[in-house]
Amino acid sequence: MAxxxxxxxxxxxxxxxxxxxxxxxxxxxxxxxxxxxGLLKIINFAQGAxxxxxxxxxxxxxxxxxxxxxxxxxxxxxxxxxxGILLERVLVRPIAHEDHLYSLLLTFGIALxxxxxxxxxxxxxxLPYAIPDELKxxxxxxxxxxxxxxxxxxxxxxxxxxxxxxxxxxxxxGAYLRAGTxxxxxxxxxxxxxxxxxxxxxGFGVGLAGFAGVMAAPVYSVSPEMGSNLLIVVFAIxxxxxxxxxxxxxxxxxxMGIVEGLTKYFYPEASxxxxxxxxxxxxxxxxxxxxxxxx
Amino acid sequence: MKAMQKTLLTAAVAAATALSxxxxxxxISDDKVKIGVLADMGGVYADIxxxxxxxxxEMAVEDFGGSVLGKPIEVVSADDQLKPDVxxxxxxxxxxxxxxxxxxxxxxxxxxxAATKVLTDNKKIALISTAASNAFTTSSCSPYNVHWTYNVxxxxxGTVKPMVQSGKKKWFFITADYxxxxxxxxxxxxxxxxxxxxxxxxxxAPLGTTDFSSYVLxxxxxxxxxVALANAGADTVNSLKTAAEFGLTQTADVAGLLVFTPNAQAxxxxxxxxxxxxxxxxxxxxDQTRAWSKRFxxxxxxxxxxxxxxxxxxxxHYLKAVEAAGTxxxxxxxxxxKELKPEDFFAxxxxxxxxxxxxxxxxxxKIKSPDERRDADDIFKVVDVLSGDQVYEPMLPxxxxxxx
Numbered sequence: 001m002a003x004x005x006x007x008x009x010x011x012x013x014x015x016x017x018x019x020x021x022x023x024x025x026x027x028x029x030x031x032x033x034x035x036x037x038g039l040l041k042i043i044n045f046a047q048g049a050x051x052x053x054x055x056x057x058x059x060x061x062x063x064x065x066x067x068x069x070x071x072x073x074x075x076x077x078x079x080x081x082x083x084g085i086l087l088e089r090v091l092v093r094p095i096a097h098e099d100h101l102y103s104l105l106l107t108f109g110i111a112l113x114x115x116x117x118x119x120x121x122x123x124x125x126x127l128p129y130a131i132p133d134e135l136k137x138x139x140x141x142x143x144x145x146x147x148x149x150x151x152x153x154x155x156x157x158x159x160x161x162x163x164x165x166x167x168x169x170x171x172x173x174g175a176y177l178r179a180g181t182x183x184x185x186x187x188x189x190x191x192x193x194x195x196x197x198x199x200x201x202x203g204f205g206v207g208l209a210g211f212a213g214v215m216a217a218p219v220y221s222v223s224p225e226m227g228s229n230l231l232i233v234v235f236a237i238x239x240x241x242x243x244x245x246x247x248x249x250x251x252x253x254x255x256m257g258i259v260e261g262l263t264k265y266f267y268p269e270a271s272x273x274x275x276x277x278x279x280x281x282x283x284x285x286x287x288x289x290x291x292x293x294x295x
Numbered sequence: 296m297k298a299m300q301k302t303l304l305t306a307a308v309a310a311a312t313a314l315s316x317x318x319x320x321x322x323i324s325d326d327k328v329k330i331g332v333l334a335d336m337g338g339v340y341a342d343i344x345x346x347x348x349x350x351x352x353e354m355a356v357e358d359f360g361g362s363v364l365g366k367p368i369e370v371v372s373a374d375d376q377l378k379p380d381v382x383x384x385x386x387x388x389x390x391x392x393x394x395x396x397x398x399x400x401x402x403x404x405x406x407x408x409a410a411t412k413v414l415t416d417n418k419k420i421a422l423i424s425t426a427a428s429n430a431f432t433t434s435s436c437s438p439y440n441v442h443w444t445y446n447v448x449x450x451x452x453g454t455v456k457p458m459v460q461s462g463k464k465k466w467f468f469i470t471a472d473y474x475x476x477x478x479x480x481x482x483x484x485x486x487x488x489x490x491x492x493x494x495x496x497x498x499x500a501p502l503g504t505t506d507f508s509s510y511v512l513x514x515x516x517x518x519x520x521x522v523a524l525a526n527a528g529a530d531t532v533n534s535l536k537t538a539a540e541f542g543l544t545q546t547a548d549v550a551g552l553l554v555f556t557p558n559a560q561a562x563x564x565x566x567x568x569x570x571x572x573x574x575x576x577x578x579x580x581x582d583q584t585r586a587w588s589k590r591f592x593x594x595x596x597x598x599x600x601x602x603x604x605x606x607x608x609x610x611x612h613y614l615k616a617v618e619a620a621g622t623x624x625x626x627x628x629x630x631x632x633k634e635l636k637p638e639d640f641f642a643x644x645x646x647x648x649x650x651x652x653x654x655x656x657x658x659x660x661k662i663k664s665p666d667e668r669r670d671a672d673d674i675f676k677v678v679d680v681l682s683g684d685q686v687y688e689p690m691l692p693x694x695x696x697x698x699x
Contacts, residue, residue, distance in 0.1 A: 011516050018508045025506075116337060123597065124341040125557035126532055130565070131540065138542065144512060147540045219540065220505055221532045221561060225339055229503050264498075264509035269472055271509075272501040 014144035015265040016258060021150045023257020024157035025212065029230065030237045030249040031161055032208035035168070038244030039181045039201050042092060043100055045108035047234070048227030049115060050206045054080050054213020055222045056118060059127050069132040072214050080210025085203035092202070093195075111228065118224040126223030135218075153215060160211065161250045168246055177201060233272075236279045242292020252290060323366040323623050325394040330356070330610065333382055333410060334400035334425075336374035339503070339528045342557035344425035344602040345374075348400040350595045351603045355610035363617050371395065375402070379409035386410045390417045396623050397422055399610055402602070404428035404475040408435065415439045418625050420632075422609045425602030427527070427553060428478045429688065432652040436694035439625060440651040441613075441632065444605030445575035447475070450552050451483040452686040453573030453657050458521055459490040463548060467519035468497035469510050469534050471526035476502075479525040479552055495519050504530060507537040514543060521548045532561045539566040555600040559662055559674045568664030573686075576601035576641055577658055577675050583640035598672045608641035609653070633697075644682065650694035654683035 029051060036044045057076045061067035067075065087110065095102045131149050138147040168174035177197060180187040184194045220226060237256050241248030256275050263274040270277075282290060334348045335341050349372045356368045371389070375382035383406075389395035390413070398414060399422035401407045407426040414421045415437040422441050423431055429446040431437075459466075466487050470476040476499070484494050496517040498510045511534070514522045522543060524534050531551050538549050544566070551558075554572045578588035578598045587607070591599045616631035617623050637645040637653060645655035659679035668674065 008516070011512070014512045014516075015509055018506075018512060021508070022506050119337055119341060123557060124337070124339055124345070124528075125343075125555075126529055126561040128561055128563040130563050138540075145515075145542045147542075149540065150508070219536065221529045221536065223339075223529055223561070225503070225529065226505070229505055261509055265513070268498045268500055268510065272504070 010143035012262075012265065015261045017141075017144065017146065018150075019258035019261020020254065021153055021257070022261060023254035024154045024161075025216070025253075026234060026237050026257050027161050027250045027253030028157045028212045028215070029209060029234045030241065030253045031164060031246065032205040032212075033234060033238050034241065034244060034246050034249035035164070035208070036202060036205035037238065038246060039168075039177055040198055041100065041181070042096070042202070043104040043107070044202075044205070045104055045231070046087070046111045046114070047107075047206070047209050048229075048231030049111040050080055050084065050209035050227070051213045051216070051230065052118065052224060052227035053083065053114065054210030055129075055217040055220075055226060056122070056127075056213075057210065058214040058217045059129050059222050062129065069214070069218070073211070076214045077207040077211040080213070081203040081207030084206025085199055087206070088199050088202040093199075096198075111231075115224045115228060122224065124224060126221035126226075129217040129222050131218040149218060153219075156215060160208070164208070165246055165250060233275055236275050240275075240279050240282045240289055242289025245289065245291040245293075248289060248291025322621070323364055323617075324396070327366050327394075328363055328368045328614070328617060328623050329393070329395045330368065330370050330613075331386070331389045331395040331398040332370060332372040332400040332606075333375050333386060333398055333402075333406070334372070335377055335402050336372075338377045340377065340402045340425075342597070343528065343555045343600050344400055344402040344606065347591075347595050347597070347599065347603045348402075348424060348606045351591065351599070351606040352399050352610045354591065354594070355607045355614065359611060359614045363614055363623075364621065368614065372400075375406045375410075377403050377406060379406050382406035383409035383413050386413045387417075390414065390419045395419070396625075397613060399606055399613075400424060401426055404430070404478070405473060407431065408474065411435070411437060411440055420613070420625050420629060422606075422613060424606040424609060425600075427475050429482065430474075430478065432648075432650045432694060433688065433691055436650050436691070436696075438629065438651075438696040441609060441629075441647065441653065442651055443609040443653045444601050445573075445657065446652075446687070447479040447482050447553075448688045449575070449657050449683075449686040450479065450573050451486045453659055453681050454550055454552055454571065455483045455486045455523070456490060457659075458548065458550065458571075459487055459492040463520040464492040465495045465518065465520045466492060467495055467514045467517045467522045467547075468525050469507065469514060469522065470497055470499050471530055472499040472501050475527065476525050480523075483523060483525065483552060500526070500530070500534075502526075502530065505533065507534040508541060510534070511537045511541045511543050514538075515541065515546070519547055521550055523550045523552055525552050527553045527555075528558060529561075531558055535562060535567060535570075539563075554662075555602070556598060556674060557600055560671065562662070564663070564665040564668060564674075567662045568667070570662045571678070572660060572662070573681070574601050574658050574660055574675070575655070576604040577660055577677055578604075579673065579675070580658065580677055587640045592672075604641045608637065608639050611639060612637045612642075612647070646683075648690050649697040650690045651696070652687060652690070654687045656683060657681045657686050 058072040061072045135149040180194045241252030264271045332349045334344045336345045373385045397420040401423040402425045404426045411421045431440045470480045616628045620627040620631040643656040647653045660675035
């Protein structure tokens with residue numbers, strides 16, 4: 001077996017690939033947060049709960065409505081996005097002009113309530129969700145066995161993240177969005193319905209979390225706690241990337257997946273801490289984050 | 296004169312009160328028996344011993360008749376939030392200012408470690424139903440600890456020993472990185488080395504890890520015959536799921552060392568089917584267990600996990616001991632608990648040893664594959680009944696509280 005400096009290279013490649021897979025996941029989740037913060041300046045602490053909602057919706061759809069994984073991949077993000085829109089219209093909008101802290105506390109409260117509700121309804125142990133037949137099995141690589149589903153996570157995440165980035169940064173719609181948040185009065189004067197745009201953007205960001213939830217259902221336990229476990233890490237990633245930077249969130253998500261993967265290989269005990277360590281260092285050296293613009 | 300009379304009267308009353316205080320040992324303090332249930336009401340272990348443990352204790356109280364020695368029995372409950380400081384503060388409040396006589400439930404080993412210290416300081420009995428660590432009757436043993444349902448030693452001896460003896464010598468651990476996981480890994484390692492097996496590697500995964508693929512890869516490259524999951528709850532479900540996904544289950548055996556029925560229900564039957572594990576109770580064992588479990592399910596909405604059945608059984612035993620002792624004084628009750636033989640649908644061939652360890656029959660079960668299951672509650676097949684003497688550690692001399 002190939003070794004370098006006493007490290008098993010094959011093992012290392014495996015860990016790098018696994019890190020990339022997890023990074024794809026982080027990228028997907030942090031993207032939604034970054035959009036909502038970057039464009040709307042709302043700190044959405046309910047994003048983890050929306051991710052959990054997506055996974056539960058996929059389970060309910062499969063077990064009670066007979067909706068397959070593939071259909072859920074389209075329908076569930078729409079449904080979760082609709083929940084997001086409702087949330088924005090009914091609860092977030094009335095306090096949108098207040099300090100950021102208000103929306104943070106509000107969404108945090110919503111997250112706790114949803115988590116409590118799902119624990120009450122479905123218990124704390126989680127629900128089983130099988131990998132779809134088309135993606136069962138895997139490929140034997142020289143250095144590891146790559147399950148097809150994990151490969152699919154990388155592909156799906158790349159498509160969704162890339163597409164979203166392109167839409168916001170390179171299209172006319174994206175330009176309206178960015179302009180609308182920069183100077184809403186002016187945009188409104190040009191005849192753009194800014195409040196509607198804000199609502200749809202919030203719904204889209206939340207829908208992304210729902211999408212990530214469906215992606216997660218077959219590989220992670222579908223449980224009420226799944227969102228809160230990930231949320232803090234994802235927040236750290238958004239902070240490292242630079243609050244509001246869309247591209248930064250994606251790249252940092254991938255990068256942190258790899259950093260975490262390597263930590264799990266060399267010193268597993270620190271694997272949940274390492275991202276926060278990176279966050280501290282980045283904040284000390286570059287307070288706006290790696291890809292953020294200095295205020 | 297009148298004033299003098301009043302003073303005399305007051306003195307007499309005071310003396311009488313003081314006297315009755317001295318003889319309080321014979322009788323029920325505060326005119327009631329109050330049982331506190333400390334459990335995880337909304338966290339990861341809520342299905343294992345949360346609201347269900349409260350239900351089980353309440354059922355025991357009702358089945359006992361609601362009163363003992365003519366005094367009412369009251370049940371109060373609290374959420375430990377899986378935090379030792381929260382749990383021990385609640386227990387302190389209960390025993391120091393709310394006249395709680397005993398605390399039952401007790402889930403996470405970290406919380407129980409803190410709570411039992413407070414209880415022992417106050418000479419109150421801890422009825423531990425669901426915690427796994429064996430410390431409560433060994434390294435941190437106390438004359439006021441009762442550990443009922445199972446412990447890590449029983450799990451290791453029940454599950455690990457037969458596998459090592461059948462020739463599966465090389466083991467790899469995926470361990471939850473806190474007190475319980477370390478204890479389980481330690482006792483399992485002892486069992487493996489005593490039976491000429493070898494531990495080829497171990498990873499300590501933080502509690503609540505979402506993605507286990509990294510650890511599964513490490514287990515895979517270690518060349519182990521068996522990958523043991525020294526974790527619990529969602530960690531077990533997630534790690535098993537990942538092991539199956541990465542093909543580990545085809546090249547090695549995966550042994551879940553601690554699997555509660557709700558966890559088994561959360562696992563994909565096709566993946567988990569065939570896995571062998573040890574449990575202190577299974578609802579579908581015989582008519583007696585089925586009868587109680589049916590009643591429990593009607594009230595709780597789900598089949599009982601072993602900690603639920605244990606909580607009922609130990610509460611019942613406690614109340615019987617109070618009745619037999621004629622008092623709720625902890626020392627007298629504890630002596631009676633150890634003297635009386637625990638016997639019900641849960642406690643089979645049971646004895647409560649002087650160290651507080653309840654030794655009883657344990658069960659080797661196999662998780663059923665999808666085609667073996669009648670319905671969602673039909674998850675285990677009991678393949679062997681293990682006598683308690685075979686699986687629990689012998690009593691340590693320093694933990695023999697027979698004299699007290």
